[in-house]
Amino acid sequence: MIRKMKEADGAELCAIWLSANLEAHSFIPAEYWLGSLEAVRRALPQAEVFIYENSGHIEGFIGMNGSCIEGLFVRSGARSRGVGAALLEHVRQRKPYLTLYVYQKNRRAVRFYERSGFEKRSFGKEEATGEEEYRMEWRGPACKEGIMGYTIISGDITTQHADAIVNAANTSLLGGGGVDGAIHRAAGPELLRECRTLHGCRTGEVKITKGYRLPARYVIHTPGPVWRGGNAGEDELLAGSYRSSLRLAAENGAKTVAFPSISTGVYRFPLERAARIATETVCGFLREHPDMSVTMVCFDERTKAAYEKALAEYGSPPKK
Numbered sequence: 396m397i398r399k400m401k402e403a404d405g406a407e408l409c410a411i412w413l414s415a416n417l418e419a420h421s422f423i424p425a426e427y428w429l430g431s432l433e434a435v436r437r438a439l440p441q442a443e444v445f446i447y448e449n450s451g452h453i454e455g456f457i458g459m460n461g462s463c464i465e466g467l468f469v470r471s472g473a474r475s476r477g478v479g480a481a482l483l484e485h486v487r488q489r490k491p492y493l494t495l496y497v498y499q500k501n502r503r504a505v506r507f508y509e510r511s512g513f514e515k516r517s518f519g520k521e522e523a524t525g526e527e528e529y530r531m532e533w534r535g536p537a538c539k540e541g542i543m544g545y546t547i548i549s550g551d552i553t554t555q556h557a558d559a560i561v562n563a564a565n566t567s568l569l570g571g572g573g574v575d576g577a578i579h580r581a582a583g584p585e586l587l588r589e590c591r592t593l594h595g596c597r598t599g600e601v602k603i604t605k606g607y608r609l610p611a612r613y614v615i616h617t618p619g620p621v622w623r624g625g626n627a628g629e630d631e632l633l634a635g636s637y638r639s640s641l642r643l644a645a646e647n648g649a650k651t652v653a654f655p656s657i658s659t660g661v662y663r664f665p666l667e668r669a670a671r672i673a674t675e676t677v678c679g680f681l682r683e684h685p686d687m688s689v690t691m692v693c694f695d696e697r698t699k700a701a702y703e704k705a706l707a708e709y710g711s712p713p714k715k
């Protein structure tokens with residue numbers, strides 16, 4: 396039986412998580428997994444977790460963040476009984492496409508995902524462990540053109556291991572509140588020093604800097620439009636922020652890009668409208684650049700729900 400996670404499952408899931416990781420990744424020091432356990436314990440209740448249970452015993456589980464598989468774990472005594480395949484099938488029925496990261500050295504997992512219809516899409520080094528990893532994707536029959544490389548997650552953009560993260564800045568590029576403030580705090584004072592040399596940026600346009608103390612290599616700064624009622628070219632300016640960010644990322648060889656929800660905070664752009672514009676612009680770009688991938692990092696559940704709705708509606712005829 397496959398069911399959703401309950402609060403009481405937490406401790407058992409952590410135990411399975413730890414032993415499965417230690418067993419599958421002998422090339423990573425055990426201290427790394429032991430040191431990550433507390434973060435996993437805290438993250439589990441927020442994640443979408445499905446559990447495989449047999450006669451009241453948990454045999455394995457899969458943790459999702461949007462369409463991204465955060466992890467698929469099977470208890471060591473329950474291997475080769477189709478538990479992993481059943482969990483994967485469960486999420487395949489519920490998502491138009493799936494994406495995940497897997498260590499190159501974990502050959503067994505890479506083979507398992509390949510047999511399950513996943514394809515290797517990109518390759519890179521995971522910052523935390525220094526290990527090479529593949530990003531793999533599975534595309535379901537309901538997957539529309541362009542959404543393949545697009546993932547919506549909840550999280551904090553300053554912790555994203557993307558080649559480039561995008562900053563919802565203002566035209567001075569000298570920092571501010573919201574996501575801008577968070578990025579400057581996490582990157583350190585060197586970021587502001589470089590920003591001072593850029594002499595600002597126009598709304599809907601972009602400038603690039605290094606990422607300094609961030610896990611991301613680059614920060615692409617774009618001032619989104621301030622909402623003024625909708626007749627001041629806000630839609631085009633917002634689309635411009637997304638499109639120009641992606642073009643500049645591509646020019647700099649950045650294959651993975653993470654965005655916050657531009658303009659929907661202090662700049663008060665209506666969330667649903669912004670999510671629709673972002674989705675159309677990002678997916679339109681990804682159709683032409685299948686080697687790139689984009690993660691929309693939503694800071695709260697309301698924002699995530701709006702981007703998920705926009706993605707579900709993407710490509711459908713507009714409502715009358």
Ligand code: AR6
Binds near residue numbers: 553573
């Ligand atoms: N990670 C991801 N998203 C975040 C984070 C974070 N760490 N922090 C906030 N958000 P806003 P804007 C979300 O106001 O509307 C600044 O002062 C937030 O919840 O940061 O484009 C600039 O300097 C919201 O969903 O950006 C400008 O003056 C989204 O990011 C002005 O604000 C955007 O909210 C730009 O306003």
